[in-house]
Amino acid sequence: MSVNGFTHFITPDGARFEPWDERRLRTLAEQIRAGIAEHLAGHARDAGGPLPAAQKVELTELYLDEGLDAANAAQIAAGGAGLSVRGEQMIRARVRDALLGLGGLQALMDDPGVETINANGCDVVFAIRADGQSTPEAPIADNDEAMVELVRALARSGEEERRFDRGVARLNAMLPDGSRLFAAMGVAKRPCLSIRKNLLQDVSLRDLVERGMLDEKLAAFLTALAGAKFNLLISGGTSDGKTTLLRALLGALPPETRLVTIEDTFELNLDQYPHRHRDVVAYQAREPNTEGQGEVSQAELVRWALRMSPDRVIVGELRNDEFIPMCNAMNQGLDGSMATVHASSSEQVVERLINLGLQSPERLSAEATVRLLGSAVDFIIQLGRQRDKTRVVTSIREVCGSDGASLITNETWRPGDDRRAVRGVQLRPQTLERLVEAGYDPAAWE
Known part of the structure; x- marks a missing residue:
């Protein structure tokens, strides 16, 4: 009927x-x-x-x-x-x-306590909450075919429509609310997806103090680091808050600062908050089309960024060839640039970047990579988690140079008993002087 x-x-x-x-x-x-x-x-x-x-x-x-x-x-x-x-x-x-909306995912997306959604098929669904607890959830679709259609609909809802089929079996995309979606099909027994929600986008260092990631003294220090135009590398594990801290550090800059951001998938979204950032060029790497043409890598975008008269260049995550052009940019007068890297400790950062140097088209040796890193980066900020899963800044190392394949650093903030960073060794005099010129109170360091 x-x-x-x-x-x-x-x-x-x-x-x-x-x-x-x-x-x-x-x-x-x-x-x-x-x-x-x-x-x-x-x-x-x-x-x-x-x-x-x-x-x-x-x-x-x-x-x-x-x-x-x-x-x-x-x-x-x-x-x-x-x-x-x-x-x-x-x-x-x-x-x-x-x-x-988001179909069977909508209820989980609307739940402010859920940070990550994982689905191993339409009916094997888990929500990861802020305390790290994983809870089974209701199916997100009636069957796996409907789940694939849901993912395709999500792919059409973002900034740039992306394919998801057996020809392109993986999807990496940003949803309209800024959450990050990765999905795969045809290479596992069932279609699968993971969504990392972006709960803190318009964020300041003050907000992170209130959330317990750092204290007032460390917030003042980080504000001065950003203001003094030190080159910063933020390191941490999956979901440790690297992008959130990067947003907060950039939020400490004057709104008129001209920023060029480079990401494989839009996630920072600084241009959506003109009260914090009035002058932003946001680049996103582009995958090749079905004929294998049109690819634009993050490494290429770093080179493009240098021609856009930036005050600072920001790379969402160093993971491939972009490491070397980014370090070159930092060495060419683009002070105050920032990036993140995936590493579980500040010591592992060096090994991670040595591997990137070896895998790059330049095939840099370990010694050459460390020498480049030692001259480009001023501070490495490490993130981690406490036993209760609270995200915290655990360590800050001042980069002082290199010696062969070893990076020379001073741990100016070290992990305390609760893993939250506390004062470590003294800053170098020239570093403290530069911070004071940017408005840092030297008494706060005593």
Whole structure:
């Protein structure tokens, strides 16, 4: 039976419907969703392109009302009862989430206590919370095929539509709210995904003090490091807060500072906060097209950045060839530039970067890599976690040069008993003098 363009199940010979149960509500929600999606696609074709967000919401609500009216009419015509208030609410939520939101992921995305969502198939879902606890969650789709369609819809919702199929079996993308999505299919038994939510975007060092990542003295020191235009490298493990601290450090700069950011997937989003950053060029690496053409690497973007008259260049994460051009940029007068690197300790940073140097097109030796690092980077800021999983700054090392394959550093802030950084060895006199010129109170160091 078709009512106003929506098709619904009617039992044979107009017999009474069975009572509405969750399975039938889900089926009806999917039917209405499919009908609305078809209507929206028609409007988009007529318009010659994607619908504006406001129009899409308006049309979705219009067709949702029509679909529910049609369902109730069909039910009553067959001698049954209409939908309950709860049933209508459930259908509206599922359809809105599917067409305007994130489908079965919406509830987890809306939960402020969830930091990471992992799905190993549509119905093996885990939420990782701030305290590190992993909890099993409800399925995010009715089957694995629907999960793949959900991921494709997410790929279309970001800044740049990206393919996700057997030809391109992995997807690395930013969602509209700034969360980071990675998904894979065809190379595992079931499609899988991981979403790292971006809970702290408009963030300051003061916010991080309130969250316990660092104390007032360390916040003042970091503010001075940024203001004095030292080149900073932020190190930490997965989800230790590297990007969050990078945002906070950049937030300590004057709003007129011209920044060029380079990322493999947009995550910093500094341009969305003009009260903190008025002059931002945000670069994102580009993957090759289906013919293998059009790739733009982070290393190439670092070279482009130098031609954009930046005050500072920021690399979201050093992971490939961009390490060497970034260090060269730091050595060429772009003081105050910053980057992050994935390493579990400040000692491991050197080994990590030596490996990047060896794997780079330049094939740098360990000694050459360390010499480059020693001349380019002024401080290494290490992040970690306390026993209760609280993210903290654990160590800050002043880079003093190199000796062969060894980086010479002073640990000016060392891990305390609770792993939070406390004062370590003295700063070099010339370093303290430069900090004082940037407004640092030398009494705070005594």
